[in-house]
Amino acid sequence: MLKSLSISNYALIDKVEVVFDGGLTVITGETGAGKSVLLGALSLILGQRSDTNALLNKEQKCVVEGEFFIGNYGLVDLFEDNDVDYEEVTIIRRELLPSGKSRAFVNDTPVNLGFLKGISAQLIDVHSQHQNLLLDDSGFHMMVVDTLADNAKLLTDYSQLFKNYKSLIKEIDAMIAENDKQKADLDYMQFQFEQLDSANLKVDEQKELEQSLEQLSHAEEIKTNLVEVVNNLSQEPSPVIDLLADSVSKLEKISSYLPDGDELRQRLESAKIDLKDLADDLETRSEDLDFDPETIQQVQERLDLIYGLQQKHRVDSIEELIALKDDLQQNIDKVNFFDDDLKSKQKALDTLKKDLNKVSASITKSRKGVFTLVKSSIEKQLQVLGIPHANFVIEHALSDEFTVNGKDEIQFLFAGNKGGVPAPINKVASGGEISRVMLSIKSLLSSSKGLPTIIFDEIDTGVSGEVADQMGGIMAHMGSSMQVISITHLPQITVKGDHHFKVFKTDQADKTISNIRKLSHEDRVVEVAKMLSGSTLSDAAIENARALLNN
Template sequence: MLKSLAIENYALIDSLQIDFDKGFSVITGETGAGKSIILGALSLILGQRADSRFIKQNEQKCTIEGIFDLSRYDLQQFFDEREWEYDPDECILRREIWTNGKSRAFVNDSPVYLNDLKELGDRLIDVHSQHQNLSLNDNLYQLNALDILADSKEERELFRRAFQEYEACRKELIDLQEQSRKNREEADYLQFQFDNLAGAKLQAGEQERLEAELETITHAEEIKSSLFAVTDSLSGEGDSVEQRLKTIADRLKGIQRVFPVASELGQRVESAYIELKEVRIEAERYFDGIEYNAGRQQLVEERLSLIYDLQKRHSASSVEKLLEIQEQLENRLKGIQSLDEHLDLLEKEMSEKQQAMLQRAEILSKKRGSALQPVEKLLTEKLIYLGMPNARFRIEVTSKSNPDMTGKDSVNFLFSANKNSPLMPVAQVASGGEISRLMLCLKSMIAGATALPTVIFDEIDTGTSGEIADKMGSIMQDMAHDMQVIAITHLPQIAAKGTKHYTVYKEDRDETTLTRMSLLTPDERVMEIARMLSGAEVTDQAVENARVMLGSQ
């Protein structure tokens, strides 16, 4: 329930503080007095987008604050999920807007996101403005209204979950099928690349070994010549290195008795002799093993050419890198094969989820169908009460070719106000006054089904007058037994039924005009009703009629 509304520096309002009560309240005022301004300010704390153009001229900021009683809203979990402070008896919603376009929203002095504020606002107040009569022509609005009246919230939520699971699985399958198609297009090429690499039977370190072998083969004569020179110098005929070292060792050995140091020197020469002898033996072995082999050279060159070609083709710098690429190709080919298996499983899973979704759609459809006759009967009775004795109303439900987030049903409200007129979609046959009455009847039924604590009607009585307006006021009065109802109206028949009566008016001050709103006293209320009855000049008869209207409530 809205307990109070405070507005500062919004449009023509400099400062406004107004308290509201439970039950049925009415707001009246001349056309252009600023009733829409009040409603516009209220919409800001309900999460609507802000426009800095509405900040009062010469001011830097406007502030709108509303205090609500949440004791009937069951919002504890909503607040806990967002970690907001929760006080069921007093919740403060505030909105601040600056001329630079910045805006901030608060719930109980904690800053909040605008989307969260709007979600909260949708749970606090149902604002029905004049243009919302057009929403009655919208099939989605009609479907949502039927769901409320059919009390199918649980069935719709269960269907929504099943539909989302099915859609997620279906989209995953589509993506996977597309990936599979692309894979099939490149599978042959991947296989060709893999076969080339696998067929080469590459080995780690192979390139370095082959390159070294090729160097040896191509320089075989040079190498053998050098090795022969080495062995000949070490042990060839004549004055060889080995022979000279042998002689040096013998000389040192001959003087070691008289010159002990010679023993250590002789040992070192002996070590050098042994080392060089081993070098000579190894050089002889290499000499015998090296020979120019044209056939082997061709094989090595061909093998290296294959390796170089593969490296160039795959932009690889080494055999090890080629082996990595080979492994990657093998894994991708295995992935393509396993993808087909995954596709089969996913198709089966999607089929199962589709069946579960269709079953939920059928349950939801039956729940809606069970409410059709009761809703049609009650709404028709209300229309007859509002002066439409020949009114007929039917809800046409057809099945969609493919279910969507709302289910498999498509809803169309059919209406006829006259005996000989066929039932037609509301948008095609209902006049403005008929739409207003139809919408009020529907709203009263929805409000009763949802037990929304606050409903605001902004001139829902457009196109009506006299006895019909009086009966529309009675419906609002009845709704106010279970909730807070606020009606903005130009009709005295409706205004007279309110338990509280507020008026919106303009006040001229110096060089500015301000919008004001005040709660009327009983005497002021009589004069306001009289003004609404007679116009600019209030007559004694109008005053008397106003007293009668108010006294009969």
């Protein structure tokens, strides 16, 4: 429910604050007083596009703020999914800056217009003359039937199945297209795979081969230096190891005279043993190392093979070549086992089709189950609204293909005259008849859809007298279960309101501004009297207005 609306610096409005209540609220005012401006400002917090031309003062920002009670409408998940703080009394604010930029906030959290539109669509339903175009929209017809049939759960189940169905079809199409391409490339892929597979590549092999080649290429130089080192350590004329042995012997002789003499001897003995082991190891290596042109050639050929494969496939490592081989193997397997994979996908698709047919059949049955209710209810309302021979028809057909809404094709047809042939509403109905049909539909939806607030923007255009009185009665009845706001120019509807606001203009020194105020009972008497007789009030008009309001 809309609890309050605050507007500043918008069009003809300098600053207004309006507090709303439940039931039926009527808003009246002379043509051009600013009733449409009020709706224009409201549209900003409903997520509509902004325009700096709407600024009254071009150097200041425009702020529109609405306070809503949303505790009964199951919006907690929507807020949580968008990381917006949920409050039962929620404040939506839209700011339009002089620069042309706009900002939107919900409970002081910045939000995008997508979220704003998503939440506002569940808070307010604004019905204006252009919305009558929905009567040409088969999607609107479907929504009306589904709402009255309470198909939300069925449609949720169907929607998930349909999403999976379309996704699987897309996947199968992509599989077939890819298979066709890979079939053409199969011989080449097989050749590449066999070439890589026969290379028998191993991880880290390249690094080991390059190190081995480096060593083999410098074998003579390495051997010469190793021999010299071994000679220095253990061969004549002055071997280091022998000198160390002699030094150990000398320390042993004097160790008893030194506080740490034995420790020093042991350290030198350990160094001698390490050098002896090192000398033996170096000698073994020098004996094992020989210049072998054949081995060098084998290593070089292996590296040339690896380098050639890397250059051919434009990679830098053996790991990448192995990964490429695995990918080729997978692609070859895909082609070879394509028929099996396709059969598996087709089987899954057939299962989805069966499930979709089952759910769509339930949806169809549920929709057909309310056709009679929709027809009789709308025709009864239209008869009350002055179309005694109204014939409202729901045309139904089944599609061969699944659609986002099932297999049903639904269209509303209408004939306003006795013996008339039902046809699409906007093709055969007058403006007044269209308004009455839409009001009948909205009235029927109100009890089922449970919209927090519905706003009628001069839906009474083209009607008067008894029909207008009945329209007011319908709105008042809707107001007993929801908040209804009606912008009207008819006294018959005005007097049905539980609350009455008047929009008016005042002239200031340099500008004209619009304002709005709530009318007391006596103010309402005067306003309705003006609507009955014009600006010149008579005692009869006052009494007539008082009687209408009292009734």
